[in-house]
Amino acid sequence: MxxxxxxxxxxxxxxxxxxxxxxxxxxxxxxxxxxxxxxxxxxxxxxxxxxxxxxxxxxxxxxxxxSPRAPLVLGERTLRLDQPLVAGILNVTPDSFSDGGQHSADPAAAAAAGVDMAAAGAALIDLGGESTRPGAAQVWEGDEIARIQPVVERLARSGTLISIDTRKAAVMEAALAAGAQIVNDVSALLWDDRALAVVAQAGCPVVLMHSPDPKEGGHARTGYRDVLTEVFDWLDARIAAVVAAGVDRSRIIVDPGIGFGKTLSENLALLNGLALFHGLGCPIMLGASRKRMIGALDNEAPVAARLGGSLALALKGAEAGVQLLRVHDVSATVQALRVWRGLRDRALAGG
Incomplete structure (x- = not known):
């Protein structure tokens, strides 16, 4: 036991x-x-x-x-992890569930959108060139590189911190060479056999996300006896494997994978139990923005009408000590967190 x-x-x-x-x-x-x-x-x-x-x-x-989480040193920039930070979602895809097609045609406009999110308070921009929604078609790595590389280059020139959201080793290499600093892999470096070696050699921070079938797309429904502890144990084992392959544990971030192969009830259990994941000893990223569960709880609200639910989940993460909140609506989330921080500061002072 x-x-x-x-x-x-x-x-x-x-x-x-x-x-x-x-x-x-x-x-x-x-x-x-x-x-x-x-x-x-x-x-x-x-x-x-x-x-x-x-x-x-x-x-x-x-x-x-x-234990305090070590700051992420990214070249000349440092991200302190003693308070919640926002990662702005920027997809250059035609088919992402929320913003598909919005930034896919014009790299300059996409980069400008990322710079705007950084100006609004995002600590980094999480850039993706392939949708990971259920049923999305796989993208050839050459096409994915063509989508993300010019955007990464422009964002890097602006001084914006970038994480690359990809499962493919070749895309990781291209993005890191173009100026990205973090790899965010929804398959926890399991989809591509070369991915782990790429991250280990680069020495960059990496986000390891849980899904029940990372080699098949991440959305299979397997059923859990206790989703909270099973996801914890899976991430614990994955951290150990990644560290054994040469990645420094202080460079690992974990994500419980809200919406990936989990029912509404299981997603809610993970969100209510988020604080348990601090036992992994790594920073936590939470990606719940605009997800299907919000619609399920609010009379099937469409994606464009899920801001309120997204803010509620972001604040739920902040209350649980989550260090990185991956969101679409940067300005509103940053404002919510600033108000939350003001309340916390006053409470910590004893009033």
Missing amino acids: TLHLRPVQFVDTPVTQTDGAVARLAGGLQWFAAYEVIEGGTKRTVPVADIATLGARAQALHAAIT
């Missing part, structure tokens, strides 16, 4: 707490007083102060959950 820990009983401030009664979540803005201990299909709540009574695995998880 494998033990898992989910931080619970969040508190406004540690100031009024006795020593050792609360712990700081991943060096960020949140503090918590207890853990939900998940083991053998049972759950119980244990105060943070009693963590030593739970054994070596629990203490190792506690250390991972509470």
Whole structure:
């Protein structure tokens, strides 16, 4: 029976707490007083102060959950991960579920849109040249490179930080050579046999996302007994494999894969349990913007009418200590996070 820990009983401030009664979540803005201990299909709540009574695995998880996340040093730029940051989504595809076709015809206009998102407060731009929506056609790597390379070059010249959203090693190589700094792979470096070696050699940060069938597209429905702990264990094993292949653990970011091969109920369970993933000891990226689950919860709202739900999920991530929020609506999300940060700062001060 494998033990898992989910931080619970969040508190406004540690100031009024006795020593050792609360712990700081991943060096960020949140503090918590207890853990939900998940083991053998049972759950119980244990105060943070009693963590030593739970054994070596629990203490190792506690250390991972509470340790500050190292900043991402990207050339002359550094991303601090002690507060939530926004990654703006920029797709240069004709068929992405939300913005397909919007930026696919004109690299200069696409890059300008990315610069605008950065000016609105996005810490980086997540650029994709192939849709990963259910049923999307695969794109030949040459076509994908032709879509993203001129946009990466323009964004890099503007000083904008770029992550390349791709499963293909050749596209990763082209994007990194053109000025991208991060690889974001929805297959966790499993779709392309060369991808892991490319990332290891480049030494760049990489986002490893969970899906139930990464070699087949990521959208198969496999069924879970406990989606939260099973996704955690899958990511834990994947991190170990990637580290063994030469990638520094401090360069790994994890994504639970909202909407990839999961039911509405499973997506909600992951979102409610996000804090558990801090036990992996890596920064967390959350990509829930405009996704199908929002429509499912709001009378089948179309993609263009999902801003409110997207903001709610972004704030849910912030409350759980998520470090990177991947969103379409940068300006609105940044404003929501600034207000949230103001509330947190006042609460931390004791009022």
